[in-house]
Amino acid sequence: MSEELERHKLQTFLEELKRKSGRGTELISLYIPAGRPLSEVMDVLRSEYSAASNIKDRTTRHHVLDALTAVMQRLKLFKATPPNGLVIFAGYVAGDVPGDEKLEVYVLEPPQRLKVWLYRCDSRFYTEILEDMVAVKEAYGLIVLDAGEAAFGVLRGKSLEVVKEIESGVPRKHRAGGQSARRFERIIEQLTHEFYKRVGEYANKIFLSMPDLKGIIIGGPGPAKEEFLKGDYLHYQLKEKVLGVFDVGYSGEAGIYELVNRASELLKDVQYVRERDAMNEFLYNLARDTGLAVYGEAEVRKALEAGVVRKLLISEALRWGKARYACKACGAEGWAPVEEGGVVRCQACGSPNVDVLERVSVIEELGKLAESSGAEVVIVSTETGEGRELLRVFGGVAAILRYRWQPAAPAQ
């Protein structure tokens, strides 16, 4: 699976895990760093086990001891600590009714090398370390300025935020001539210098403290951006990170959005730009009726199965999928569709009393199908207008085809 799909899968899993809570302090989170011998981990768990035997509340005690036993059983399946370390969550998760707690155990290998050790028994699962791993670490600083105003933006992953706008206060026009005109010009020069200094100070304040700043992009409608960059207004560490200077038609907030458009070649790997470009390409093909744009889960699935999809666009807000289950009422096993956050029902007898063996989200399923035929997968957030349109108008699934294609008509 591609990194993007893996990341999405883990993010969704962590979201679900965060919603779970225990009846008491009885949910275990265990983070085993890379290279830590499992025998040492087992020693810690054994001593936690004997400590937990002293818990006064009978139910909590049983729950913690059961969870610890489950963790130790899972650990025994490993010969050694996996290369990136190991994370285990285990505990009785509270249901809707008191008394219907169920023991749940999750074992996963982290996507990056785990460096910290953590054992925690709490009323919730501790997910922060993994969340930090999947968080987008790269950010770009954006500055747009002209003689009248300046705006500062931060582009990170799928979000673009305008963080500050300032006015220059420099007067624009004057009609006087001669001596007073020259004096006026000197005043304007001085005021402009002061303004650039302020722009530099804000840039330093906003961007210098960002440890994950990858680059800075500057834009504006006039010569102010070049003057600003040539002068000594920007901290040298930020100056070194300037990736490009672009002409844009607007200043202020609108200029920030335009700047991201102009610099899209530089920023093409940033998720926000990838999503927006993919959506624009899809909408372009749809509007021109090129026959290359298809949408809706059923249509896109057919195209994916035929291997004709070049780019798959799928909304990250889609939460439905399917689950493999074993029915406790009638013994049937199979796959059932799952609605968002919904219960899994046996397809044979309709009972919700089933063991869920495996869940596959529609994103994961279609994403894998796309990757197996060499298509690019773009998971589109709902943070942009285009992203919300994908969800609302196109059912959250769209594709751009390699060539015009029609599914074969079913045999009569």
Ligand SMILES: [Zn+2]
């Ligand atoms: Zn059944």
